[in-house]
Amino acid sequence: MRLRFLGTRGEIEARTRRHRRHSVLLVGYGRREVMIDCGLDWRKGLARLRPSAIILTHAHPDHAAGLRDGAPCPVYATEETWSAIAHSIIRRRDGRAIGHASIQAQLEWCAGAKVRRAVFTHCDSEIVKGDARASAAKVRALGRERGIEAWISHDGLELALR
Numbered sequence: 001m002r003l004r005f006l007g008t009r010g011e012i013e014a015r016t017r018r019h020r021r022h023s024v025l026l027v028g029y030g031r032r033e034v035m036i037d038c039g040l041d042w043r044k045g046l047a048r049l050r051p052s053a054i055i056l057t058h059a060h061p062d063h064a065a066g067l068r069d070g071a072p073c074p075v076y077a078t079e080e081t082w083s084a085i086a087h088s089i090i091r092r093r094d095g096r097a098i099g100h101a102s103i104q105a106q107l108e109w110c111a112g113a114k115v116r117r118a119v120f121t122h123c124d125s126e127i128v129k130g131d132a133r134a135s136a137a138k139v140r141a142l143g144r145e146r147g148i149e150a151w152i153s154h155d156g157l158e159l160a161l162r
């Protein structure tokens with residue numbers, strides 16, 4: 001199985017070369033690839049990626065708005081996500097107000113579920129604007145405290161899983 005992090009930026013203004021585009025993860029097995037999320041940044045590039053299927057985690061524009069012109073493949077999402085897309089919910093831009101779970105919180109979930117490795121995407125401005133090495137060290141340390149190997153992905157990162 002392969003993981004390809006094509007985009008790793010959350011819904012923030014800042015962007016850098018390492019975190020340029022909205023979060024997209026391609027999960028590949030054999031010749032097929034399933035795309036996780038398709039934010040606005042991917043509206044144009046979608047046809048070229050040719051995924052076998054798309055899974056939307058939720059309806060926020062940085063996860064779903066890339067599908068405004070339709071999709072070249074089946075799209076899967078929860079009922080809640082579909083209805084949110086249908087009602088085109090408007091979201092406050094201020095990331096803190098909507099707040100996705102912090103890396104600490106997610107590491108707690110991983111520890112609870114006995115997940116041993118965690119790769120973070122959907123980076124916030126602290127990571128995108130900050131020093132990559134310092135952020136990596138911080139996340140590694142947070143993971144280590146909970147017995148988890150943790151790191152931060154960047155656009156273009158590819159991992160092979162056995």
Ligand SMILES: [Zn+2]
Pocket residue numbers: 010011060062063122
């Ligand atoms: Zn998001």
Ligand SMILES: [Zn+2]
Pocket residue numbers: 058060063100
């Ligand atoms: Zn969101």
